[in-house]
Amino acid sequence: MVKFRNAAAAFKALNGLICVYKPACVPIQQIQHTILTNLCRDLNVLPDRPHEKRVEIVGPTNAPMTVKLVPNYADNPLVCGPRYIKEDFRCSWATHLGLFTSGVLLLGINQGTKLTYLINTARLTRAYKIHGQLGKATDTYFWNGKTVEKSTYGHVTREKIDKVVAHMQAAHQKTMFEMSGVHMESQTMFDLAAQGLIRPANNNLPVIYGIKCVYFNSPNITLEIQAINEYDKYLWTIIHDLGVQLKTSAHCTGVQCIRQGKFDLDIALLRKHWQLEYIIDNMDQCRRLMEEHSLILQPKSAILSV
Known part of the structure; x- marks a missing residue:
């Protein structure tokens, strides 16, 4: 762990991207406030000029x-x-996570705010674990909504879930290629798919690249999804639609972001580690990860024109 002899040297090192773990039911603004408050506290404890x-x-x-x-x-x-107050720092997030969503959150500090802008425009894919429960549907598709329907779920098996999930993934991938405006069986479509992930030109259009069931213990179910341009309410509806296709009802009980691009849970800082030394170490780790995989400098993949 890096040790600094004075606060000025530590402040100059606080320029980059950090990866933290966002708890559920905690807004991003509160996370920003907590991290900046902790940084000011730790900097003011170090020897000053x-x-x-x-x-x-x-x-x-x-x-x-x-x-x-x-x-x-x-x-x-x-x-x-x-000497140091919160107004001395700039902090922004790369991608927004909803209030009830937990998981990987990328924050840029000072000069790192430029990196968050580049990551946001690059639109990295994100992976989620979506937890749901069969037998009840709510008006918001989430656990805190009003119950609108209850149904039996004893007929639901793992094989039926895998079959429906595979059908949902195929439908999303087919729609993704159809929106490109190119014939599905043409050489142009093959070349377009070979370039990499096909991203929509519209930032408001969610696209799912992969979906699978990773846990099932009736009535609880967990799906793993790779998507782009998604938002929390859209992820809730996936559990609801799954319940409809299984001829029952379902609602979402939790959403966890497990990966953003190459940033995963292994490098995410927990709340107890939101301190100066851990933050600077994590900033250096994120920098090496970006240099290793050329996350910002790599050419953009194919874009859907919609």
């Missing part, structure tokens, strides 16, 4: 006067306040 001195000239004006340096109380933190 010497206090400025004030030149004082004393003695009678009709005789040789004495010049001396005395402490300048205007530079004392007890008078002017802490």
Whole structure:
């Protein structure tokens, strides 16, 4: 872990991207506030520059006067306040996570805010684990909504879930290629698919690249989804639609983002590690990860024109 001898050196190192774990039911603004507050607290504890001195000239004006340096109380933190405050930092997020969504969150600090903008425009794919429960449907498709329907779910098996999920994935992939405006069996379509993931030109259009069931213990179910341009309410509807196709009802109980691009849970900082030393180490780890995979410099994949 990096150790700094003074606060100025530590402040200069706080320029980059960090990966933190966002807890559920905690807004991103509160996470920003907590991290910046902790950084200010840790920086103000480190040794700071010497206090400025004030030149004082004393003695009678009709005789040789004495010049001396005395402490300048205007530079004392007890008078002017802490050296570092939250307004000294800039902080932004790369992609927004909903209030009830937990998981990987990318934040840029100071110069790192430019990286968050580049990541946002690059539109990296994200992977989620969506937890649901069979037997009940709500008006919001989430657990905190009003119950609108209850149904039996004893006929639901893992084989039926896998069959429906495979059908949903095929339908999404077919729609993704159809929106390209190119014939499905043409050479142009093959070349377009060979370039990589086909991203929609419209940032508001969700696209699902993969979906599978990773856990089932009736009535609880967990889906793993790779998507782009998604949002929390759209992910809730996937569980609801799954319940409809299984001839029952279902609602979402939780959403966890497990990966954004190459950033996964292994490098995400927990709340107890939102401290200066861990943040700077994580910033260096994210920088090496980006350099290793050329996340920002790599050419963009194929774009759907819709």
